Amino acid sequence: xxxxxxxxxxxxxxxxxxxxxxxxxxxxxxxxxxxxxxxxxxxxxxxxxxxxxxxxxxxxxxxxxxxxxxxxxxxxxxxxxxxxxxxxxxxxxxxxxxxxxxxxxxxxxxxxxxxxxxxxxxxxxxxxxxxxxxxxxxxxxxxxxxxxxxxxxxxxxxxxxxxxxxxxxxxxxxxxxxxxxxxxxxxxxxxxxxxxxxxxxxxxxxxxxxxxxxxxxxxxxxxxxxxxxxxxxxxxxxxxxxxxxxxxxxxxxxxxxxxxxxxxxxxxxxxxxxxxxxxxxxxxxxxxxxxxxxxxxxxxxxxxxxxxxxxxxxxxxxxxxxxxxxxxxxxxxxxxxxxxxxxxxxxxxxxxxxxxxxxxxxxxxxxxxxxxxxxxxxxxxxxxxxxxxxxxxxxxxxxxxxxxxxxxxxxxxx
Amino acid sequence: xxxxxxxxxxxxxxxxxxxxxxxxxxxxxxxxxxxxxxxxxxxxxxxxxxxxxxxxxxxxxxxxxxxxxxxxxxxxxxxxxxxxxxxxxxxxxxxxxxxxxxxxxxxxxxxxxxxxxxxxxxxxxxxxxxxxxxxxxxxxxxxxxxxxxxxxxxxxxxxxxxxxxxxxxxxxxxxxxxxxxxxxxxxxxxxxxxxxxxxxxxxxxxxxxxxxxxxxxxxxxxxxxxxxxxxxxxxxxxxxxxxxxxxxxxxxxxxxxxxxxxxxxxxxxxxxxxxxxxxxxxxxxxxxxxxxxxxxxxxxxxxxxxxxxxxxxxxxxxxxxxxxxxxxxxxxxxxxxxxxxxxxxxxxxxxxxxxxxxxxxxxxxxxxxxxxxxxxxxxxxxxxxxxxxxxxxxxxxxxxxxxxxxxxxxxxxx
Numbered sequence: 172x173x174x175x176x177x178x179x180x181x182x183x184x185x186x187x188x189x190x191x192x193x194x195x196x197x198x199x200x201x202x203x204x205x206x207x208x209x210x211x212x213x214x215x216x217x218x219x220x221x222x223x224x225x226x227x228x229x230x231x232x233x234x235x236x237x238x239x240x241x242x243x244x245x246x247x248x249x250x251x252x253x254x255x256x257x258x259x260x261x262x263x264x265x266x267x268x269x270x271x272x273x274x275x276x277x278x279x280x281x282x283x284x285x286x287x288x289x290x291x292x293x294x295x296x297x298x299x300x301x302x303x304x305x306x307x308x309x310x311x312x313x314x315x316x317x318x319x320x321x322x323x324x325x326x327x328x329x330x331x332x333x334x335x336x337x338x339x340x341x342x343x344x345x346x347x348x349x350x351x352x353x354x355x356x357x358x359x360x361x362x363x364x365x366x367x368x369x370x371x372x373x374x375x376x377x378x379x380x381x382x383x384x385x386x387x388x389x390x391x392x393x394x395x396x397x398x399x400x401x402x403x404x405x406x407x408x409x410x411x412x413x414x415x416x417x418x419x420x421x422x423x424x425x426x427x428x429x430x431x432x433x434x435x436x437x438x439x440x441x442x443x444x445x446x447x448x449x450x451x452x453x454x455x456x457x458x459x460x461x462x463x464x465x466x467x468x469x470x471x472x473x474x475x476x477x478x479x480x481x482x483x484x485x486x487x488x489x490x491x492x493x494x495x496x497x498x499x500x501x502x503x504x505x506x507x508x509x510x511x512x513x514x515x516x517x518x519x520x521x522x523x524x525x526x527x528x529x530x531x532x533x534x535x536x537x538x539x540x541x542x543x544x545x546x547x548x549x550x551x552x553x554x555x556x557x558x559x560x561x562x563x564x565x566x567x568x569x570x571x572x573x574x575x576x577x578x579x580x581x582x583x584x585x
Numbered sequence: 586x587x588x589x590x591x592x593x594x595x596x597x598x599x600x601x602x603x604x605x606x607x608x609x610x611x612x613x614x615x616x617x618x619x620x621x622x623x624x625x626x627x628x629x630x631x632x633x634x635x636x637x638x639x640x641x642x643x644x645x646x647x648x649x650x651x652x653x654x655x656x657x658x659x660x661x662x663x664x665x666x667x668x669x670x671x672x673x674x675x676x677x678x679x680x681x682x683x684x685x686x687x688x689x690x691x692x693x694x695x696x697x698x699x700x701x702x703x704x705x706x707x708x709x710x711x712x713x714x715x716x717x718x719x720x721x722x723x724x725x726x727x728x729x730x731x732x733x734x735x736x737x738x739x740x741x742x743x744x745x746x747x748x749x750x751x752x753x754x755x756x757x758x759x760x761x762x763x764x765x766x767x768x769x770x771x772x773x774x775x776x777x778x779x780x781x782x783x784x785x786x787x788x789x790x791x792x793x794x795x796x797x798x799x800x801x802x803x804x805x806x807x808x809x810x811x812x813x814x815x816x817x818x819x820x821x822x823x824x825x826x827x828x829x830x831x832x833x834x835x836x837x838x839x840x841x842x843x844x845x846x847x848x849x850x851x852x853x854x855x856x857x858x859x860x861x862x863x864x865x866x867x868x869x870x871x872x873x874x875x876x877x878x879x880x881x882x883x884x885x886x887x888x889x890x891x892x893x894x895x896x897x898x899x900x901x902x903x904x905x906x907x908x909x910x911x912x913x914x915x916x917x918x919x920x921x922x923x924x925x926x927x928x929x930x931x932x933x934x935x936x937x938x939x940x941x942x943x944x945x946x947x948x949x950x951x952x953x954x955x956x957x958x959x960x961x962x963x964x965x966x967x968x969x970x971x972x973x974x975x976x977x978x979x980x981x982x983x984x985x986x987x988x989x990x991x992x993x994x995x996x997x998x999x
Contacts, residue, residue: 180756182749210759238749240756247760327978334979335596335652335881342594342654345624346661351877369979441874442853459876460855463765467749470885473978553978564741564887564967565748565783 190484337377474555595735604898751791888969
């Protein structure tokens, strides 16, 4: 079995890895070794296969509580067969050389697209391999699944953070800071920004304003709202999605560079917005950009999220053993009032390259906050605390050996 | 008794408030009511006195686990008697009207200066009042005391954050982000930045570079170090103090505005530095500015810090009852190898307006990291986790009534 992590990492992608490896180990008769790609799919291309069999049961168990990608992840997108044929063939060659019959790809929409294309290619070439996706993205923008592993923990981080920072600003606002802006991730989807709205448990609580990518930015309306919050509550706490944009689709803050998938590198909308407010109102401001801190914050992970991430890894192995192919386990929410969920199944072709954004009925009429429908959706996903172990005040995260298996093929030229 | 919070708030200043009020309640025979200044000393000037007697024992106990300033803080500095005579007289008038005989001021160096001046003024005017300071500052820059309540929790936050973000960058660096910059607070002192160094438990761990205000920034040396880290570890995680400065004393990032104390408002050195690296090396970067998040992060507070903050509040009341005046309780570190501490005492005049910066022997020879001496100093201060209670995934912080007592005097004109 070959397992690889892909794209931006999360506080719980290693919990999925833990689910994969522990479940595979329980089925040693049918799955011999589990290899992990060193730096994701790049590890397969370069024949850099980590032998997870060298890791102790304790180390593997510790993955459940370890943020980021323990085997390395990557931003590397395979194009169509015709454009990237050389890469598809290399993958097949490496998998064949190491007798790999299961390919588990842990990533977002782009990665599920890659897994799907590879499944098609292998089938076409008569190469017997099972391709299973494992959902992962803090952005929560995958279709079919109710939510994505990784999202719940980032949601919890941003809700806790704006609650705490909001109390800080409330303390200072009489004679100092009146406006605070927290920038959060989420790309083109406002899920993370929206989840921060959970911090507002009572009238007047932070955040007072949320700026979603789904709602075109209207400067004057925004400034009026800031002013009315300062008048009413003494201060204004704002959460802005990195993907907030003008009506013409331009991002409020575009750092100018592009990643390997051609996505714009975002960041810096918080200082931009803070300055905008300062110029228009004169209010003293502070701003924060939590960036990687939010998506690595295993110390404040959601217990629900950890559990679901593990279950997705486990289910992926079970799907593989059940003879399924080109599918991905999903999270299916129960219909009852009390939150429940179970494992479902999606075809990779239905998941690949579709971005699910916030539905309009999750956003308040004025466009600046979330509705009760959104609260009902978000709230269960951040429930429960799942703390890592600490030593000397520092969380103790897994340190793997990450030993590579011996190469059998010629070196790959990127 | 009158208690006021002053200056930038911390994750544990309310733990000191809890220590004050709980200890005063145990001595109800000698201390009748405890008033808290609404928005700090401004509350005394405006005769906006919160009657803490209206709060339940449960609410007061909850202050121990609540970040920020529950009664409101302020940035407001009293000048000398001659310059601010009107304000000193007003304080005396308000205290006299409400039969206030104890003034407890919970703040940093500027606030201890105010408390000291008021003690002198009252003595000169023959007004019988006891002035006791309670140390507080995340910057850890007060003299005499071994460390300052508030610092340990921020230290823990930044150490945990750079550990987690470092793992994230390590996962991504092969094909994406190679340089990560985290900006932290601390003003002219590198204590917070230095504490982040605790995250580096083994060779190669993040952070690889720390930029201290105490070490003049040398661009070329810095860029060479970034490069050598990327070559050696694949990535480079940097912690930069907001107070990092050029040899001539100019801050790397000066937002241009000043606060009520005339201090420069800092912020934005992380993106500045990230761009510098990008231009010189082309490496893909990410950066984070945690700003208020770090100093409000009660969810990851240090248990040692919480305990000490409470003890400082308790000791302040005990000092007052013991007839002391113009003093502040301090934290005195034991001499043994195993960390121990006890309550000490400092005269306010020795504390006021002195900034304690990092000693040179706490900073490595090359100026980019901390020494073992620094580790020995920092490590005990971040030990222990003291988690707040959660409901629906959100920490439950105290919500006080903050009822004002009836005014007896004419309104104050600012």
